[in-house]
Amino acid sequence: MLLIDDNLDAAESLAQLLALSGHDTRTAGDGVGGLRVAAVFRPEVVFCDLGLPGMSGYEVARLLRELPFGRDMVLAALTGYGQPSDRERTAEAGFDAHLVKPVDPEVIESFLDDSRAP
Template sequence: MGQMDKGCRVLVVDDNADAADLVAEFMAFKGYEVAVAHGGEEAVKLAKSFGPNLILLDLGMPGMDGYQVASALRGAEWFPPTRIVALTAWGDQGSRERTAACGFDAHLVKPARLENLIAQAQLSWN
């Protein structure tokens, strides 16, 4: 991990608590500051207070899904340029097109390779 990564803040969003906590633990182990949200509404609130550089966002969540979260954040005046990455089981072309249309920067399919998560965090600094 390079010097630039030291202050990187990662928000992990997934309604599956075990999945969210596992990704969060890995990112924290790698030295990133991490926050976890288990739903869409919580993610939007936490994004405002936590100020992440990277958001790893599940798509299929009850209530406010990942597409809605990304669209809401991208449309918010207070939301700075932040890398948003889909981290989902949905890898079909339609899901990929929809994430791009909603303002996602990348689309990773679960289970994602750990080095791909780190690469996304490093890209959040560029």
């Protein structure tokens, strides 16, 4: 799993929590870095913040979906933006889910179980 968030403390905390559940995780602090990590790591699941420096999470999602390995990945927005228009934009950008911060770890595990993510 790849977590892309400019709040590296939050990303690392979630990565550690997911690792304790047996998931292989990586983190990136911005969209460009996230795309670089994704190109090498080839994650099956990506959690991506929307308000990233330099490149929005919406742009990251669109670019990931254009890559051969990105078409089938599970892509979830993990963001503080929770308005209906934000949810519409995430769906249009190619996200499979829209999770609003702070997200309860049980919600994330349930999402992963529902999506059959590794």
